[in-house]
Amino acid sequence: MVSLSKPVITNTNMLELLLAPILSGVIIALLAGPLGCFIIWRRLAYFGDALAHSALLGVALGLVLQVSTQLAIVGSCAILAISLAQIKQHGELSSDTWLGVLSHGSLAFSIIAISLAGAGRVDLYGYLFGDLLSADLNDAALIAACALVLGIYLWRCWDSLVCICLNEDLALVEGIAVNRHKLLLMIAIAFITAMSMKLVGALLITALLIIPAASARTFANSPAGMALIAMASALVALMLGIFASYQWDIPTGPAIVAGACLLFALSKTSTLFSK
C-alpha cells in the first residue's frame, strides 16, 4: 500500500529527503529507551496505548478546529495524562478500566471525526502506521527541542524517578515530590507519543517504547544500564527498519517495530543458550 504523501526516492534527492526523517527517528529512539523502561517498571503499557489513541483524537481535533496537528496532538495527550493522574488517585473503577474506556473511546471518536472532517484530505493510514518520510526539518527541530528538555529532566531526576518506582511512601519521606514526578513522567510519555506519530504511527508507538526496553532487561544489571541498552536497541531497530523499508519498499513504521521484535527475539534466545 502506498500512502498519499510518500515521495519518490531517487539517488539524487535521497540525502535531502532522508535527513529530517532519520534525524527525528534517531532522537525519538534515544528517548524511547529510558521512557520505555519506566513504562515497563511502572506497568504503564496500557497507558501508552491510551495515549496513542488520544493522539489520534488530537489529529481529529486539529482538523476540526483548524489548528496545527502537532500542537493538537501534544495538547490532547497532555490532557489525557493529566486527567488520568487525577482519576487514578480516587474513584471506584480501577485505572485500567478507565484507560480502556478512554483509550477505545478516543480511538472511535477520532476515526469518525477524521473520516467526516478530513475525507480525502487526511492520510489516516499514515497516522495509524506512521509516515516517516513526510517528516521535514521543522518537525526534526521541534522534536530535538522537546527531546532536549525531556532528556535533561530524566538525567537530573533519574534517581528520584527510580526511587518512586520502588516505593512511593519511601520516596515521599525522603523528600521527593512524588506526585509532581509522576505527572511529569506521564507528560513526558505523552510528548514522545505525539512526536513519534510520524515515525511509527498511533497503533505502533507503544511497541517502539516497550520492545527495546524489554530486550534490554536481559542484559542489564542497573536501571541506567537498562536505559542505555534500550536506547541502543531502539537505534538498531530504527536502522534495520529504514533499511528494510528502502530495500523492499515496505512501510517504515511497521518495519521498525518488526526490527525491534527481531532484536527482542534474539535477546531472549541468547538467554536460552547462556543457561
Add this chain to the structure above:
Amino acid sequence: MSNALLLEANGLSIYRQGRTLVDNASLRLEAGKVVSLIGPNGAGKTTLIRALMGLLKIDKGQIESSQGLQIGYMPQKLNLDASLPISVKGFLSLNQSSASDHFLHCAASCDVECIFERPMQSLSGGELQRVLLCRALLKKPQLLILDEPAQGLDVNGQAELYQLITQLRDEINCGVLMVSHDLHFVMAATDEVICLNQHICCHGHPEKVSAHPEYLKLFGQNQAANVALYTHHHDHQHGVHGELIETCNHKH
C-alpha cells in the same frame, strides 16, 4: 533520663469513606526511646504511622514535630518488579553518594556490604529488611519509623533484627516507632507499648500493658496465653528473650 521530644500527636482522627480508621489517638515520640505500636489487622497501625509522616491528610487533631525533624522510614516492602534490574548498592546509592564515610558506616552497621552486588530481587527476607534499614539510616534520622520490620523472618532472624535496632538506637540516640505483630518481642525490648484498635486502648510500659484488661480483651485470653507460652518456650531454648528483658530493666 530526660529525652528531647521529637514528635507529638494530639487527638488524631482519620476518616475515609465513612469509616473511622484512627480515632482520637495521641502519642509522644522522644529521642532514645523505642515505642511499639501493636494491634490486630485493620486496627489502623499503618494508617497512623503514614499520618505521622505527613503522607496522609488528617481530619482532626494535630501533629507537631521538632524543627527540621529527619525521619528514616522502613517500609513493609518494596514494589520490586522483576523487570527493574537493581543491585543492593544501586538501591542504597539512589540520591546518595556511595563513597562517603557515612554510607560505608551505615552499610557496615547493617551488615550489608557482603551483599552489595546482589540483585535486590534475590534477597532473602532478612537481607531485604537489613537493606531497608540501612536505607533509612542513610538519611541520618532522628526518628526511625519501621513498619513491621520483622515480618516474614524466623525467630532467630527476628531476634537479630531487633537487637540491631536496639543497638542503633543506643548508638545514634534516635527515637524509634515500630509497628509490630509479634507481641513477645514488644513486651521485652521496648520502652513503651501502644495498643491500637482504631482508638488507643491502652499504652505504657510493656509489663503494665500486658496485664491491662483492654489488652487482654483485644488479643483474647487465648492469644495472650499463647504468647506467654511462646515466650516461655523461647526462654528455655535460647535465653535471648530473658537477656533482653534484663537490659530493659537496667535502663529504666
